[in-house]
Amino acid sequence: ELKVEQNPLFLSMQEGKNYTIYCNYSTTSDRLYWYRQDPGKSLESLFVLLSNGAVKQEGRLMASLDTKARLSTLHITAAVHDLSATHFCAVEITRVPTDQTGANNLFFGTGTRLTVIP
Amino acid sequence: EAQVTQNPRYLITVTGKKLTVTCSQNMNHEYMSWYRQDPGLGLRQIYYSMNVEVTDKGDVPEGYKVSRKEKRNFPLILESPSPNQTSLYFCASRYRRTYNYGYTFGSGTRLTVV
Numbered sequence: 387e388l389k390v391e392q393n394p395l396f397l398s399m400q401e402g403k404n405y406t407i408y409c410n411y412s413t414t415s416d417r418l419y420w421y422r423q424d425p426g427k428s429l430e431s432l433f434v435l436l437s438n439g440a441v442k443q444e445g446r447l448m449a450s451l452d453t454k455a456r457l458s459t460l461h462i463t464a465a466v467h468d469l470s471a472t473h474f475c476a477v478e479i480t481r482v483p484t485d486q487t488g489a490n491n492l493f494f495g496t497g498t499r500l501t502v503i504p
Numbered sequence: 505e506a507q508v509t510q511n512p513r514y515l516i517t518v519t520g521k522k523l524t525v526t527c528s529q530n531m532n533h534e535y536m537s538w539y540r541q542d543p544g545l546g547l548r549q550i551y552y553s554m555n556v557e558v559t560d561k562g563d564v565p566e567g568y569k570v571s572r573k574e575k576r577n578f579p580l581i582l583e584s585p586s587p588n589q590t591s592l593y594f595c596a597s598r599y600r601r602t603y604n605y606g607y608t609f610g611s612g613t614r615l616t617v618v
Contacts, residue, residue, distance in 0.1 A: 419606050428594065429609040491562065494546040
């Protein structure tokens with residue numbers, strides 16, 4: 387069974403500080419995604435990481451993927467209050483269903499609840 | 505606007521009363537799926553569909569049904585809801601073989617079964 391573990395589960399940080407969220411998974415993956423969820427809201431896509439060594443940056447967030455280590459990181463630079471949300475990683479694998487091929491499934495980590503304190 | 509639309513957003517129902525949560529996408533995506541989100545458990549897949557008339561079970565399918573008669577719609581059916589199905593439900597879709605854009609999620613349906 388695929389396990390996706392995020393660390394830390396809760397993160398409280400001051401504005402302007404840097405921090406990294408870690409996402410470990412237990413089996414070979416095709417792709418890895420990072421999402422953000424505000425309380426009571428839907429999931430917003432942050433990054434799609436498609437291959438080993440992939441690094442993507444958007445504003446104060448940078449995501450990387452090491453498929454050999456089965457590890458992805460989400461690095462926050464100079465945090466601002468707007469980043470407060472729950473951040474999820476999700477690992478995508480190809481599922482072989484009962485009578486079809488090529489179906490994919492997302493396995494989510496439990497999320498990291500990030501609070502940025504002014 | 506490209507989006508996944510779920511209805512209703514909130515629903516309170518009684519045990520055993522059949523209900524349907526609708527999901528519709530306007531992006532011509534082949535792949536659609538349903539997830540439930542519970543505290544401490546993250547999101548778990550209920551059912552998915554690779555295309556019209558092609559559906560299969562996810563990780564927690566018990567107590568749910570789905571259908572995919574049209575490409576844009578993927579309703580989730582609870583034939584006899586029970587309190588343990590109280591949860592936040594999300595529908596998601598994407599192109600089957602184009603991965604760059606990831607999944608698009610609906611706004612969610614908060615279901616309470618009493």
